[in-house]
Amino acid sequence: MSFTDAARTCLTSKFATFSGRARRAEYWWFSVLYMGAAAVIVGVSFAIGVLLLSVLLVPFIVPMLSVSVRRLHDTGRSGWRMLIALIPAVGPVLYLVGMTVDSASGANQYGPSPKAADQRAG
Numbered sequence: 001m002s003f004t005d006a007a008r009t010c011l012t013s014k015f016a017t018f019s020g021r022a023r024r025a026e027y028w029w030f031s032v033l034y035m036g037a038a039a040v041i042v043g044v045s046f047a048i049g050v051l052l053l054s055v056l057l058v059p060f061i062v063p064m065l066s067v068s069v070r071r072l073h074d075t076g077r078s079g080w081r082m083l084i085a086l087i088p089a090v091g092p093v094l095y096l097v098g099m100t101v102d103s104a105s106g107a108n109q110y111g112p113s114p115k116a117a118d119q120r121a122g
Contacts, residue, residue: 001025007033010063014070018079020111022070027099030067034060073110074103 001009006029014020041056069079075098085095103115 001029003029003032006030010067014063014066016062016066018066018069019073020070021074021103021108021114022067023074023103023114024071024100026114027067027071030064034064068099070110071099073108074114075101076104076108076110 001023006026009026010030010033014022037060038057045051065082068082072079072081077098081098082095084098085091087094103113106113106116
């Protein structure tokens with residue numbers, strides 16, 4: 001999945017879809033978009049002296065949460081596992097490690113493997 005495919009998928013067709021699965025590429029490319037948008041907004045906010053960050057990043061919060069939940073589903077874990085990031089110091093590290101784990105092979109309780117579907121299509 002390319003950067004533009006990930007952005008299109010997360011911002012349009014699966015904007016608030018918390019069911020199903022998302023491959024690593026979809027999660028990480030959308031994370032790059034999210035962090036890039038945050039960096040630009042913070043830079044502009046700092047330059048003009050107006051706090052725009054909270055208002056302009058609101059449209060990105062739901063898609064970021066949904067792709068994160070779908071990524072955890074792809075590894076066979078519940079979306080609630082995202083709350084591990086709230087543990088001080090080690091939580092964010094454990095969360096990031098969990099997002100780098102390869103997909104669970106085959107179908108799981110969250111649906112068919114998107115990796116297998118991509119390999120059949122290509």
